[in-house]
Amino acid sequence: MNAHSDVNVDENAAGILPHNSEEATAIATETTLLDPRFYTTDFDEMDRIDVSPVRKEWDEMIAKMAADPNRGHFKKNENWTTPDWENMDPKLKAELIDFLVSSLTAEFSGCVLYKEMKRRGNNPDICQLFQLMARDEARHAGFINDALREAGVAVNLGFLTKAKKYTYFRPKFIYYATYLSEKIGYARYITIYRHLEKNPDNMIHPIFQWFEQWCNDEFSHGEAFALLMKTDPKLTQSWQNKLWIRFFLVAVFSVMCIRDHLRPEFHKALGIDIDWYDREVLRKTSEISKQIFPIELDLDNPRWERNLLKLREASAAMDAAKRRGGIGGALGKVSAGARAGLAFASLYLIPVKANEVPEDGRLVPSY
């Protein structure tokens, strides 16, 4: 399936929603520090990866993915009841749409990166893996786009591919960032799913019922990146790379917390306390990442929550300054930027815990 076939701008949407399709596309296209990004990398270097050191695990993993257990999953069925978008509280509606657009952007960004690797590569192992992962992400993105279209919003994915800025990351940074975003994606989806299992009255949108099997795809994508990192121990064991891993852990974790706090109505409607949710997701992701990362952030250190709050406040101040504009806004931006930098540095400098990476780190979804 090709997610590009879903490109469509619904003209009836204008005026019904706080976001129309153009606005939704604009939101998805915007690249700030916090948005899901589009990545590009040195595809030739990635193509040279030799998976022979992990051949046995590799073949087992590929066989599982090729069997395609979720082939029929991303289709609406009788459990899909279209939400009453028209009568929804406008703030909730805006945040729910924002959640869907941001999830779509993240899914689609994976799809674009994986498809590009498949297209540019010659290494059959690498091409096959990226083809399988692009297949999954295209389905995920297409399914969310369908849900958005029901709300009268369609993100123009073709436009997005061209207009969105691409961030260049060296392959090893792609491994760290993408590994983490796949595993954190798993942890987010399963935590929402388990919560709604216990609290079905908070099911504000039918898409959450699809999250259990969905997150298994993300889990196995994470496994694939863990194996890719296993092919070269330097990637995770050299002291420089340990510092980079630490950086990516802090960045990915803290950005998630900032973004979640921007959607208070959405979480209230789900009956989810954002602080509880973020702690749960980070605890799960941190536990999982011990399969490959030799260090673990100390999330129980009181400095973690304290500086996370400072970072969130600085980020909110930055937003306010941007909206204000003018000289006051510019000064506000500088001051908020400095505070954010300081808070981030404080998070980074919290001593980390050393972790003995297991010989065979493979995991199965267990939450």
Ligand SMILES: [Fe+2]
């Ligand atoms: Fe996905």
Ligand SMILES: [Fe+2]
């Ligand atoms: Fe994924």
